[in-house]
Amino acid sequence: AAGVIQSPRHLIKEKRETATLKCYPIPRHDTVYWYQQGPGQDPQFLISFYEKMQSDKGSIPDRFSAQQFSDYHSELNMSSLELGDSALYFCASSLVTTWTYTQYFGPGTRLTVL
Amino acid sequence: KQEVTQIPAALSVPEGENLVLNCSFTDSAIYNLQWFRQDPGKGLTSLLLIQSSQREQTSGRLNASLDKSSGRSTLYIAASQPGDSATYLCAVSGNTGKLIFGQGTTLQVKP
Numbered sequence: 001a002a003g004v005i006q007s008p009r010h011l012i013k014e015k016r017e018t019a020t021l022k023c024y025p026i027p028r029h030d031t032v033y034w035y036q037q038g039p040g041q042d043p044q045f046l047i048s049f050y051e052k053m054q055s056d057k058g059s060i061p062d063r064f065s066a067q068q069f070s071d072y073h074s075e076l077n078m079s080s081l082e083l084g085d086s087a088l089y090f091c092a093s094s095l096v097t098t099w100t101y102t103q104y105f106g107p108g109t110r111l112t113v114l
Numbered sequence: 115k116q117e118v119t120q121i122p123a124a125l126s127v128p129e130g131e132n133l134v135l136n137c138s139f140t141d142s143a144i145y146n147l148q149w150f151r152q153d154p155g156k157g158l159t160s161l162l163l164i165q166s167s168q169r170e171q172t173s174g175r176l177n178a179s180l181d182k183s184s185g186r187s188t189l190y191i192a193a194s195q196p197g198d199s200a201t202y203l204c205a206v207s208g209n210t211g212k213l214i215f216g217q218g219t220t221l222q223v224k225p
Contacts, residue, residue, distance in 0.1 A: 031211060042203060042215040056210040090158065094211060101146055101211040105158040
């Protein structure tokens, strides 16, 4: 079965640079969630989109922005990167109309800021 | 504000033991509760999801229970195996679907 695809899997950036993370949800899933997991920490919710509209927002820095496109893939744009942005970034997708909100997670993108 | 707590933070057991991981949450107005497994540096694998109207779910050697009124869930692992060694995360969601995670229980099963 198709799973959530994230790219790139690993990314190394310098401070103050920009990064773009991509997420391709499971086909026919209508909702995408982004989470950030710092070293030794639990995942923290950043932002979600339902049918290409932002549906909820968590502790996402103003330096970050995200959107969901017409083909339902999503991109997380991160500017003015800081050392503290080094983390695993997970994308998850779900099909809201099933009313279960079961979230299926991608393998994550490991971002390292030097 | 919803807070999720998992006890214990770490657990080491000999192979073959049955064990229970605990999860508690402060706001009982949840939509569902999910248990995940995470291997070091890897992604999250969903193990079980319990809807707020359900009491338990079972999958193989895993059984998860939910007592929404008391804000508690348990994950029971029967006949533990070394391959079960991982971090187990509990997460609850509200009606927007976003998950709030506990800090996890790191399990080590010794051969």
